[in-house]
Amino acid sequence: MADAILEVFRGNQEAGGAKQYTVPIAPGMVVLDALHYIQGHLEPDLAVRWNCKAGKCGSCSAEVNGRPRLTCKTRMDALPTDKPITVYPMKSFPVIKDLVTDVSWNYRVNKKIPPFTPKPNTEWKMYQEDVDRVQEFRKCIECFLCQDVCHVVRDHHMKEEFGGPRFFVRVASLEMHPLDNVSRTKLLKNELGIGYCNITKCCTEVCPEEIKITDNAIIPLKERVVDEFYDPILKLVRKIRGTAKAE
């Protein structure tokens, strides 16, 4: 059986560095299997988050050969073997230990978003064509790879001013829910800072669920913000017609 060399970050926010491990390769093996091999046979204290090992829970995010990925879905045989495979923690979040990062910021952002709020006396009828686009957003497994790769977070560290792609997807799932009756455009503009996104689509590229984050969530939300805050005529029309959502 052939071997692979893994170069894995060991350490925490203050100190640490890469360490190399030799791991035997089995057919169909994924990077998470290799990390488990290290835990089970070489260094049992290697810290790595994982749960389902089937691409459904979004726990095992890391940067493999510099690319943000789910390690449970990254096949070893898809990676070049002539040099070590590097596995580093997500760069945008503080390292707790080894590959485990502090993602609590995401949970704090989430709390800012007003929940699904149906109209009073809602009749619970919805048609598939009306829920299709929202179901796309609800595929999100909260792996936070989109948050990790986004320049606004990764390079500009604007965690206080900005919500990040994951939470634009979440807001989109609420705003476009056929029976929701609350407006979150002010939140998008102010607290979540959607204006900082300059549509580079990096988030869409890394999404393991293949959600078209930029095209289907962020751009339509940006349009809503523009309509709401920068188009006085539309705003007036909505007011007269009484079609404005509650805030």
Place this chain on the structure above:
Amino acid sequence: MTNETKYETHEHDVLIIGAGGAGLRAAIEAMAAGARVAVVSKSLLGKAHTVMAEGGIAAAMANVDKADSWSTHFRDTMRGGKLMNNWRMAQLHAQEAPDRVRELEQWGALFDRTSDGDILQRAFGGHTFKRLCHVGDRTGLEMIRTLQDRGVQLGVDVFMECTIIRLLTDGNRVVGAFGYWREQGRFVVLKAKSVVMATGGIGKAWRVTSNSWEYTGDGMALAYDAGAELLDMEFVQFHPTGMVWPPGVQGILVTEAVRGEGGMLRNKNGERFMEKYDPQRMELSTRDVVARSIYTEVREGRGSEHGGAYLDISHKPADYVKQKLPSMYHQFKELADVDITKGPMEVGPTCHYMMGGIRVEAETAASSLPGLFAAGEAAAGLHGANRLGGNSLSDLLVFGRRAGIGAAAFANKTSAPSIDPAQITEAERDMVAPFDRGEGENPYSVHRDLQEVMQNLVGIFRVAEDMDKAMVELEKLKQRAAKVRVEGSRLFNPGWHLSNDLKSMLTVSEAVTRSAVARKESRGAHSRIDFPKLDEQTWGKQHNVITRDGDRMKLQQVPVDAVPDKLLELLAEEK
């Protein structure tokens, strides 16, 4: 210094251990009742095993098949469970599941729709009618996200990546728990007037399993240690369809929805072998039957290339398959290089679900210990000897809610608990001991050997000789587990965590094996080669109950509650 000041301490009315569907549903209900609630989770919020549920939530909404009703759902559940079910739980479950699903929709869940704009329902094994409310094949994700958002909105305290290592008791009353934060390895005392155990199952004691690392039977072992009763521990469900190839993905679940949507099982000769085992229900027979059928085909030399069966959905239009089974499509494409719209999958049985668990009262989810409640997979009773697909998610909702009500009511009528510092000192000493050993084994090697023992000796088909051997092996493993050594620091240390999980896995493994040895018949998921028939005279009338007697495990039998006449009529009624 007293323990109360030495340790970080939190105090709540209701403490919920486990943040999957049952735990979150319990939290929502306990909060609604005015209780101060904390949820403790081994992982991050939203990553619990519920997220992996695929096929759907069983509820007799009659949106697709108008003839469906709670009574048919009740009958299907009881028959699927080979009448080992707690009849009252089966009744409440069937009656309340539709309201629990509607509630999810009102909290923002978006199910697939019928052409009339209602929640769409699909066929599943053992269900007479199309009954499973679903979202493609990611129903569990929809459910946990909805419950999580609801809980957060209500302001529940969530303690993430916190592991409970002991229940604290005052006399026999449960008054909280002692645990540690994985991040810093620091201990924490959680005082509560009542505790809900919602910790899920035990699959990690087997080698081939669909379960995540969290499924180590903690809740059952903690409850057992504190003195609670464990019921029907022999009933372990092997899901018929897990992935079998490549090796790294062995055991990963292939949803029953593949068969619900029309998938066919064939052996290497191309025969639809379910014709032999259950000609009426074929691929949609109950899980115990389909798992045994695949296993038998393989054992008799008619298995697929890598020792499973072929499951084929490629006769359906490719777009339909991708829409109804999107995660299966991606799972096989990315992990096994198989395009399921063009060719068959290879599948075989995988350890999936625990029907047995903490014995509870149907109405309140109360265990035999005052102050301790249990719901979901950690609890026993609803599913009897075999669970129907889709009945797990509805179980979480129905009995999670009831546990929340029960625990809040108990908390409301009891005084603030007092904590016994000696219990904490003992738990801390046991927990840190593996660091102090100069030499000792790596906990991972003990875990691997445990998985081999359970896989090979207490699997789908059981025989006294194997299980006696398993009991001897488990005893040796216990000795080894007591001497493991942990390296590194206390900070986020998986080896250290496993050294404690091993104790829970060994407790539940012993309980499973003892109960399985005792039940000298084959019923539901429990198949004895040496006792291949149902024994209605003796075992049809009794449950196995496990309790702790000092350091020994005690096994006794208790009678099955008689089903009231009115419900008996429902069971007898033909379709």
